[in-house]
Amino acid sequence: IISYTADLASLKYNTNVVYGDTDSIFVVAPTKPVEQYDPHDIENARLLRRRQIVEYYKKIAVQLTKDIQIKYLELDYEKVLDPAILFTKKRYAGPKFESNTDISDGFMAKGIASTRRGNTIFLTKLYDDVIRKILSYTPIDECIKYMYNGFDHLMSGKIGIDDLIITSSYTSESYTIVPAHAKVAMKMKLRDPTNPPRVGDRIGYVICRSTVDQHIDMTSPNFKKAKVNLGDVSEDPNYVKEHDIGIDYIKYVEKIGNQFKSFANMGERSDSTGLNSFHDSLASVNKNVSTAE
Numbered sequence: 309i310i311s312y313t314a315d316l317a318s319l320k321y322n323t324n325v326v327y328g329d330t331d332s333i334f335v336v337a338p339t340k341p342v343e344q345y346d347p348h349d350i351e352n353a354r355l356l357r358r359r360q361i362v363e364y365y366k367k368i369a370v371q372l373t374k375d376i377q378i379k380y381l382e383l384d385y386e387k388v389l390d391p392a393i394l395f396t397k398k399r400y401a402g403p404k405f406e407s408n409t410d411i412s413d414g415f416m417a418k419g420i421a422s423t424r425r426g427n428t429i430f431l432t433k434l435y436d437d438v439i440r441k442i443l444s445y446t447p448i449d450e451c452i453k454y455m456y457n458g459f460d461h462l463m464s465g466k467i468g469i470d471d472l473i474i475t476s477s478y479t480s481e482s483y484t485i486v487p488a489h490a491k492v493a494m495k496m497k498l499r500d501p502t503n504p505p506r507v508g509d510r511i512g513y514v515i516c517r518s519t520v521d522q523h524i525d526m527t528s529p530n531f532k533k534a535k536v537n538l539g540d541v542s543e544d545p546n547y548v549k550e551h552d553i554g555i556d557y558i559k560y561v562e563k564i565g566n567q568f569k570s571f572a573n574m575g576e577r578s579d580s581t582g583l584n585s586f587h588d589s590l591a592s593v594n595k596n597v598s599t600a601e
Contacts, residue, residue: 430560
């Protein structure tokens with residue numbers, strides 16, 4: 309149904325469908341250049357354009373429902389992201405406008421690094437800052453410079469340990485391939501058998517330059533299954549603070565740097581309809597299953 313709706317919206321209403329998922333389609337609003345709405349006030353021009361977009365897609369949703377002619381199914385205008393960054397399917401961000409086009413209903417982010425629970429505070433904050441700068445029409449080169457400055461601060465040791473903690477859920481005491489957080493949990497258990505991490509806990513850890521612990525036999529059966537990997541250089545943050553163990557900032561850059569490639573590759577923003585691109589405005593039309601006869 310969504311594929312048919314997307315095709316219909318594209319062909320009949322000249323709407324540029326970016327993608328459709330299980331219950332909605334995202335479209336790039338076909339509007340005039342924003343300056344033409346008010347050449348003297350860019351903010352008012354964006355407001356006028358947004359009002360036009362919302363009214364247009366409310367009408368389109370009603371018309372598409374009539375065109376599809378499927379009982380109990382109707383399409384609703386859902387929201388406008390103005391502006392928006394669309395990275396891939398189900399990964400996007402932007403200020404959201406629903407019924408009130410004058411005041412944003414908040415910042416919407418789906419599937420991106422800053423929304424993932426286990427990421428470090430450093431990554432979450434830097435990623436969110438860069439996103440918001442781009443969406444505030446800050447020149448892209450300035451956004452990228454800000455991003456690199458953040459990594460410079462990291463490499464210079466200016467980021468505190470608490471902002472570098474990675475967390476993961478400890479789901480089992482037995483792993484075929486032991487992940488970093490599970491190795492840290494095993495170390496914590498050996499250090500304090502009376503208060504071990506339990507299955508279901510979230511384990512926090514930081515990546516260290518070296519882990520020297522004379523009280524743990526790293527050749528014991530607990531560690532044999534895993535090769536030397538991230539877990540071997542990951543540690544309990546409290547233990548790191550107590551023993552003044554150095555942080556491996558290079559490994560942090562290697563681990564989280566890929567999250568920022570989308571920004572570095574974004575280049576000059578435009579009204580491109582491809583993924584990993586900036587859009588002046590995206591509208592969403594949502595499927596609504598009605599129970600009425």
